[in-house]
Amino acid sequence: MWVLFLSVSVLALGFFVVATPSFSSEEFGIDQELSRSHTGFLTAVAMILNIAFSPVGGVLIIALVFLLLLLVRRAPIDALAFGGVAASGWLSSQFFKVIVERQRPNPALLFDPLAPETGSNSFPSGHVALAVGLAWAFCFLLLRSPWSRTLWARVAALCAVLVPLVVAWSRIYVGVHYPTDVLASFLAASAGVLLFVGIWNRFLPRLVPGSTINSAASPHSTRPNS
Template sequence: MAVLPQIRHWVLWPAGLAAGLIIVGLTLSAVRALTAADLGIDQTLSLNHTAFLTAIALTLNALFSPLGGSFLLAVVCLFLAVARRSPVNAAAVGAVSLVGWLSSEVLKAVVGRHRPDASLLAHPLVTERGFDSFPSGHTCLAVSLSIALYFLARGTRWQRLTMIGGGLLSISVAASRIYLGAHYPSDVAASFVASLAAILFFSGLWNRYAASLLSRLGLIHRPDLCRESV
């Protein structure tokens, strides 16, 4: 992971996606009819909770929370750095995951969409208030970590399994946020785009600056030979 997969227009595309997300988020916040339609899905799920699904959703809620997510990333990075003796991969996985995760905080601050009203749900399982609903931080972390691990597994026999597993994990976390009543469906959908846009931009920065630094430190050799544009 000394050099990350990079698209050709790595500034333009992420900027366009970010601008689009901001426009969508502000529109959703301003148009009550759109939020009402979103809330209808939360209300339907709130009426159909089961013990098994609730246990899974609450587990994912804890695992991908700020505290749980930080611990999870620390464990993954320590494993790569110590057990696998690959500090470059550890740094890259950690950086990619964090960038995609923190993109949610930027958009939350810009958009300021209110959380679903728990009083309008039949059985709210978590109570989260405030104007930080768009997008979902939990989902952004799951998507970002999945992308980072896919980057790590690319070109190995684990590539396909990592892609499928990461996709299932990301979808499961996204669904759990709606199931718990913590987010609207459009919030979690936006999380996939937000994480991807941030990581696409970061990959370009990493290849331009980090790879050269790692080469000077003697951790990799000739990063320019393995740069890839997709």
């Protein structure tokens, strides 16, 4: 039901913004205002995030964590769960992009276009969807670790929440998305993650006991030294 609710919400918002050009014009004012107030430090942060959460960056991040879990921790279930959760959240944005087909903000109307992009793939943001998918994946990974109740786990969980928010800000700052694009990414990515987790938890634990993604104890985890 949550998957259905989130998906319908994303589609309703997407169809509304496409059918209401005046609303997009109002939103674009935020992009223009940020474009007029670019600073060296914030621009550097935004451009780093632009690369880090790009399609190439996303593949590298997911692959790196997958290999660390598989080869270093020797936890294949955790590796597969992490990769699946992160990818499902990220790729969900592509599904909604194809249906909604919202044009990106016009870079020619920005005071300082940092990464000019055009096309009908504005809604929702793939960068933000990737960040949200990774956040879900890291949180589930923490739940499956023996460190789930430690201070470090709380700090990591806080970072998992903050990073998508910063990435969302950066997409508007750069001027390649409207605010509703990044808002929809949180809903779309969460719908993709919940769908994947529901299917995983429905079938895989029958084959591999203890493989439930939201389990607090992983069969591959070890207790930390006291």
